[in-house]
Amino acid sequence: MIQFKNIDIYYFSGTGNSKNCAIWFQRSAQEAGTECRIHDITRLEHTKITAPDMNTLVVFISPVHGFNYPPIMLNFITRFPRGSSPVVLMNTRAGMLIKNWITPGLSGITFYLSAFILALKGYSFRSFYPVNLPSNWISVHPGLNERTVKYLHQKNMEQVEGFASAILSGARNFRSCFELIQDAIIAPIAVLYYFIGRFFLAKTYYASADCDNCGLCSKNCPVQAIHTIRNRPYWTIHCESCMKCLGNCPQKAIETAHGFVGIIIVIYNLVLLSLMYKYVYPVSPIIDNALIRFLIEPVILIAFTSAAYFIAHITLGFRFFERLMVFTSLTKYKFWGRRYKALKQYGNKS
Numbered sequence: 001m002i003q004f005k006n007i008d009i010y011y012f013s014g015t016g017n018s019k020n021c022a023i024w025f026q027r028s029a030q031e032a033g034t035e036c037r038i039h040d041i042t043r044l045e046h047t048k049i050t051a052p053d054m055n056t057l058v059v060f061i062s063p064v065h066g067f068n069y070p071p072i073m074l075n076f077i078t079r080f081p082r083g084s085s086p087v088v089l090m091n092t093r094a095g096m097l098i099k100n101w102i103t104p105g106l107s108g109i110t111f112y113l114s115a116f117i118l119a120l121k122g123y124s125f126r127s128f129y130p131v132n133l134p135s136n137w138i139s140v141h142p143g144l145n146e147r148t149v150k151y152l153h154q155k156n157m158e159q160v161e162g163f164a165s166a167i168l169s170g171a172r173n174f175r176s177c178f179e180l181i182q183d184a185i186i187a188p189i190a191v192l193y194y195f196i197g198r199f200f201l202a203k204t205y206y207a208s209a210d211c212d213n214c215g216l217c218s219k220n221c222p223v224q225a226i227h228t229i230r231n232r233p234y235w236t237i238h239c240e241s242c243m244k245c246l247g248n249c250p251q252k253a254i255e256t257a258h259g260f261v262g263i264i265i266v267i268y269n270l271v272l273l274s275l276m277y278k279y280v281y282p283v284s285p286i287i288d289n290a291l292i293r294f295l296i297e298p299v300i301l302i303a304f305t306s307a308a309y310f311i312a313h314i315t316l317g318f319r320f321f322e323r324l325m326v327f328t329s330l331t332k333y334k335f336w337g338r339r340y341k342a343l344k345q346y347g348n349k350s
């Protein structure tokens with residue numbers, strides 16, 4: 001028996017996995033005769049979102065970034081109107097393949113934090129459902145091969161459609177809560193990522209000389225984080241590292257600057273921290289304490305990285321530095337740099 005009159009799906013997606021999930025869910029709902037609308041949250045005006053009624057199922061879908069929903073989704077949920085309708089929380093996370101076994105990604109605090117916020121607003125829950133689609137995070141691991149990408153799409157499409165049908169018939173699914181212990185262990189990393197990691201990461205992208213300034217990356221950036229400085233895309237601190245720009249650049253000119261990151265980490269640890277410990281902390285016992293150091297040092301890291309990133313951006317105008325940056329970027333190499341975009345044919349209705 002169908003439980004809901006309408007379904008509203010709100011999704012955020014960098015490289016298309018979460019968008020595909022929204023489409024798969026919608027397809028199941030429509031086949032069951034339920035009206036289902038999907039909304040890209042980057043195109044919605046907050047003031048126009050009204051509270052859903054009791055007969056509407058609300059579904060939120062977003063990738064996991066640093067063991068949590070990315071800030072854009074968290075902000076959306078935080079500003080979502082109060083209500084009492086049922087909610088399904090879904091995430092897409094880094095699936096990989098060993099033989100025919102899909103290794104699960106790590107959800108961390110994704111569901112618990114957003115459920116907490118939504119519960120305070122009055123919502124109740126039908127499911128927390130993770131989907132192990134191909135990882136798009138080629139900043140930290142080599143891009144997945146075609147077979148893996150296809151296999152993960154096919155399997156997950158079947159699973160999400162089955163899951164959607166079950167939810168529509170009134171089922172609940174909280175199996176992801178079996179991962180609670182592992183999620184709790186990585187929760188501190190999620191907090192560190194939210195307050196430090198993502199700002200650091202935002203400063204690891206650059207465009208090589210292959211960039212023809214088409215402007216697609218900044219035009220399509222979901223958080224308008226890419227500006228043009230000196231005729232070249234420049235990633236501001238607002239970047240959420242969703243990988244949309246890397247996945248869609250027609251020239252494949254966008255890289256992750258691994259060499260630059262290495263130099264930053266070495267200078268920060270060997271020079272900046274040494275100077276702090278030698279000259280700054282001893283000045284006063286008030287600043288020479290563990291808590292103050294814990295608070296100050298990430299700020300120094302981000303400030304230093306941002307300044308160095310700006311200088312690196314200027315030096316990209318010189319051929320020698322540009323080549324140096326490119327050849328020390330793993331994403332430049334074939335064995336690593338396969339750009340990721342979710343397969344379109346799995347998102348189409350045909």
Ligand SMILES: Cc1cc2nc3c(=O)[nH]c(=O)nc-3n(C[C@H](O)[C@H](O)[C@H](O)COP(=O)(O)O)c2cc1C
Nearest residue numbers: 014015016017018063066067093094105106135136
């Ligand atoms: C910056 C960043 C952080 C990520 N962090 C995680 C993570 O903590 N756990 C995980 O399982 N996958 C992680 N991933 C992988 C993505 O969540 C996954 O590929 C997702 O399906 C991408 O969805 P999208 O195509 O809708 O953007 C991360 C990816 C990126 C780019």
